[in-house]
Amino acid sequence: MSLFVITKNVYMTNAVKKQNIRKDAFLRRINSKSVIEIHENSGQNVKKYIKEFWTSKQRKGNSIHEISYRACFKSELPKYFIESLTSKGDIVYDPFMGRGTSIIEGALLGRQVIGNDINPLSQILVKPRLFIPKLEDVEQRLNEIKLNNRLKSQVDLSMFYHPQTFVEILSLRNYLIQKEKKNILDDVDLWIRMVATNKLTGHSKNFFSIYTLPPNQAISASRQALINYKKQQIPPYKNVKEIILIKTKSLLSNIDANHVKILKNIGKNCLLLSNDARFTPDIPNNHVQLTITSPPFLNVIQYAQDNWLRCWFNGINVDKISKKITVTSSLKEWTKFMNAVLAELFRITKPLGYVGVEVGEIDKGKILLDEVIVELGIKNGFKSEGICINRQTFTKTAQIWGVTNNTMGTNSNRIVLFSKP
Numbered sequence: 001m002s003l004f005v006i007t008k009n010v011y012m013t014n015a016v017k018k019q020n021i022r023k024d025a026f027l028r029r030i031n032s033k034s035v036i037e038i039h040e041n042s043g044q045n046v047k048k049y050i051k052e053f054w055t056s057k058q059r060k061g062n063s064i065h066e067i068s069y070r071a072c073f074k075s076e077l078p079k080y081f082i083e084s085l086t087s088k089g090d091i092v093y094d095p096f097m098g099r100g101t102s103i104i105e106g107a108l109l110g111r112q113v114i115g116n117d118i119n120p121l122s123q124i125l126v127k128p129r130l131f132i133p134k135l136e137d138v139e140q141r142l143n144e145i146k147l148n149n150r151l152k153s154q155v156d157l158s159m160f161y162h163p164q165t166f167v168e169i170l171s172l173r174n175y176l177i178q179k180e181k182k183n184i185l186d187d188v189d190l191w192i193r194m195v196a197t198n199k200l201t202g203h204s205k206n207f208f209s210i211y212t213l214p215p216n217q218a219i220s221a222s223r224q225a226l227i228n229y230k231k232q233q234i235p236p237y238k239n240v241k242e243i244i245l246i247k248t249k250s251l252l253s254n255i256d257a258n259h260v261k262i263l264k265n266i267g268k269n270c271l272l273l274s275n276d277a278r279f280t281p282d283i284p285n286n287h288v289q290l291t292i293t294s295p296p297f298l299n300v301i302q303y304a305q306d307n308w309l310r311c312w313f314n315g316i317n318v319d320k321i322s323k324k325i326t327v328t329s330s331l332k333e334w335t336k337f338m339n340a341v342l343a344e345l346f347r348i349t350k351p352l353g354y355v356g357v358e359v360g361e362i363d364k365g366k367i368l369l370d371e372v373i374v375e376l377g378i379k380n381g382f383k384s385e386g387i388c389i390n391r392q393t394f395t396k397t398a399q400i401w402g403v404t405n406n407t408m409g410t411n412s413n414r415i416v417l418f419s420k421p
């Protein structure tokens with residue numbers, strides 16, 4: 001046997017040993033104080049670990065995550081699995097990244113990251129937080145952007161905005177879209193665009209709009225007009241630049257120079273895609289150590305329509321995106337979709353790597369999507385490592401694992417975990 005083959009074998013054995021040690025530690029961690037149920041599924045014994053994996057009070061996520069997004073999970077969820085199942089430099093992936101909770105958390109922990117979401121809005125929300133600008137540069141740039149009173153909008157948004165606020169929004173939108181067309185948006189512009197996108201509408205003082213639904217659930221113009229009528233309210237003036245600066249400060253409140261450096265280093269090598277999660281040819285075979293994700297929910301959320309105003313601000317055609325986004329109320333269709341996603345995940349996962357899929361419970365537990373996912377994972381070659389069910393005190397918005405989806409019928413969340421043999 002050549003020296004090269006011997007060295008390679010020793011290296012492989014050490015890598016396998018390291019993975020096994022990590023897995024044993026993880027299994028001890030999830031076993032400890034868990035209520036364990038065992039169910040048979042597709043010829044494998046599948047364990048359900050039920051406990052409070054952490055209390056959210058003890059572990060508050062970094063301020064940089066605080067971008068609102070429909071059906072996002074809290075950063076504690078990906079953090080738990082990233083810390084337990086990967087090492088610095090390993091690749092963490094989320095095929096349905098949304099606001100990028102797994103991606104930003106992975107980057108903060110020094111992991112290489114790959115993110116994907118079919119809605120290009122996702123990249124607009126994720127990328128700028130990997131390349132964080134200085135507050136004073138944001139302030140200076142905002143001061144440089146000229147107001148343009150002659151800009152006209154094709155959409156009537158007078159039910160959301162004071163006329164002067166709208167001039168400010170339109171001027172900013174025009175500035176960003178023009179620079180994007182010339183491909184000259186820099187990190188400061190991208191940051192401003194992300195913050196403005198997040199501040200378009202909301203239910204408290206520091207939003208550009210008058211009182212409306214929370215920022216992740218933009219409502220239609222006609223429904224907003226109805227709210228205004230019922231509440232007898234007229235949009236007050238809001239200072240767009242001031243609100244962007246306040247939000248920038250709040251997002252950066254837990255970020256120090258070291259974080260900025262780590263995020264930038266990870267950002268330089270990251271891959272952000274806008275593909276269908278079933279088809280990601282840019283990701284090589286056997287490449288990803290951990291996928292941690294939550295797929296589109298069965299039947300309940302219109303990811304594109306909920307973001308129509310955000311899409312308008314960013315010049316994204318919401319109808320075009322709606323057609324691509326997977327929204328289905330048919331379990332059969334959802335199963336077919338997730339089967340193809342799991343086949344793709346199997347292709348890109350490293351041997352001994354992991355996939356964690358967070359799903360809800362539909363119809364008050366009548367449909368257990370975790371059981372469906374276990375079956376699909378096994379069918380596609382994965383080994384089931386169990387289902388983690390986090391028991392936490394409920395609030396009215398399905399708070400298990402910190403998911404704030406405001407969704408009727410989704411009342412608990414479960415992480416289905418697989419390893420690739």
Ligand SMILES: C[S@@+](CC[C@H](N)C(=O)[O-])C[C@H]1O[C@@H](n2cnc3c(N)ncnc32)[C@H](O)[C@@H]1O
Binds near residue numbers: 097118119275
């Ligand atoms: C439950 S959300 C993910 C939220 C994410 N975990 C977070 O914390 O923000 C599901 C995401 O899947 C995306 N999506 C829907 N259909 C898709 C598809 N076929 N391929 C890729 N992404 C898709 C939606 O745009 C949405 O952002």
